[in-house]
Amino acid sequence: MATNVYMEALSPTMEEGRVAKWHKRDGDAVKTGETLAEVETDKAVMDLVARADGVLRQVAVAEGQTVPVGSVVAVIAAPGEPVGATAASAPPPAPVPSGSGKRETGNVATMTAPAPVVVAPLPATAPSDATRVKASPLARRMAKEAGVDLKLVTGSGPGGRVVKKDLERAPSTAPAPPFPISRFPLPERSAAPYDDVPLTQIRKTIAKRLATSLGPIPHFFLTTEVDMERASEARDALNKQLGDRGKVSFNDIVIKATALALGTHRACNAWFQEDHIRYWNEVHIGMAVAVEDGLITPVIRSADLKSLGEIGREAKDLAEKARNRRLQPNEYTGATFSVSNLGMFDIDQFTAVINPPEAGIIAVGSIVQKPVVLDGQVTARRRMRLTMSCDHRVIDGATGAAFLQTLKQMLENPLAMLL
């Protein structure tokens, strides 16, 4: 059963309306309540809303075109329903007398019903002026139950009689449940108190691996603050030089520095195995990447031997593959140490969970400008906090601290890295 879409009146005296913009095209599926088009008069825009579910057909008015109020501008057909000449064979839209008080609810007309357009004149003034309200018994009962003042409801039945459907969306004087008006968040909420979501494969793996980490592994944490002023300058210079051959991010710089520092601190570049510790000579850095429903750590192999430009390109490529779920197993296994960065979320400092069998991970915070004392003077510097999580079975306090100190020095003197 098809439903006509009519040009609506933005005010009782309006005789014609201009379609400013179609939100839906011929053939689009539409749902009740969805905006089909915008109708415009000088400074006001009103949405023309679908009154039925179905498919938009026979769009008869172009954007920018003006047509009389009450004209059929399109038809909503049930999916697959032939609508050949329905609009044309339908009773012509009754011209709406000015001031007739034609309302949105009068907009719906089923194609099978005879003379469906409501044209019964109604007072153009606010409905609350009416002293006695015509309403069906069902509508009266619904109004009473819902605490609705019938005088405030515009009736769409014959002679302005209030019927059931008018009450289904009537302004209620009964208190509505509190709605969070605060700017954020305004999520669409389902009525259910909770949703059970089965664990995806990636969530299962994360759960298993992290439980075998934070539980059995005796973690300890070391934090240091790094001056990133020179690294920022070096990055700018490098990116200028690279031009369109890629971009180097701060994360790439941290990865490279970590790999270099591990080269001189082999004690931290190790795996804890059942009955032995494997000290790696190669340096493979895992970088944590957030994906839609979890995280994964693709690996930059031999990061100590690669240039910043190479690391930048590879990191970008791997992160993209990770997000598109295109990573091959050999691209996310075999890291000897990891880096996790939440700086882009304005996190100053955090602790990351070790990814076993690795023995350490660096958590990178955001780069923040703050006042620091330098040569007895207070100046603004870009600073970044690094926190290292260590597996105490492999790395002792002083061992970890010495590595972190080297890492800090490298980041603060980035020229060495670029050579």
Add this chain to the structure above:
Amino acid sequence: MTGRRVRVIEAGRISYREALEWQRALAQARIDGRLGEDLLLLLEHPPVVTLGRTARAAHLLHPEGVDVLEVERGGDVTFHGPGQLVGYPILDLRGYRQDLHWYLRTLEDALIAALAQLGIPAERNPGYTGVWTRGRKIASIGIHVKQWVTWHGFALNVTTDLTHFDRIVPCGIQGVEMTSVERERGKGKGETKLWDAAVAAVMLGFARAFDVEVTTSRTGVTEMRPTAAVS
């Protein structure tokens, strides 16, 4: 008294995009019945140029350095920025009148009453929506309605830097001169005091013109949303 109430929310400075999302969410909630009361959001925007549904590119003269956005309100091009009191009523017009022309005129009445409170004689300019004083335009109006629930609204220049309007042909009216409360009253009062006086006057004007009781609350003034930039 009609017994109608409108809750005024002073929301501070919010980016145009964010305020737009907020309005849309509130309006949809009002339509669905999840939001059970009418609201008036009062806020100001960082500098931004917006193009309404009838905007022409030729009315954008110097957009350099300012965000330009296309939005679904009625009207042409306008500027928003610090010192401009922006009001976004989220009203279910079925509780008032289902008549957008009445609504536009009543918004003008509200602003004229507010300006009278501030000692500024203001009036309509027939044929041009908005509020004018001594031949200059002081407030702009552009609205949107879906199922008789309103959003978008008005912008009253309080201490706005008026040179920003040189970037555009405001509202597409050639040769229009924009003005502000501060300019019409002359300097002297502190900026904060003038802003607070304007907020109070607008609330009073709104209450009178729409015949409603207004209640106020502040929200979200200091909240910040992190900008999630994934490398």
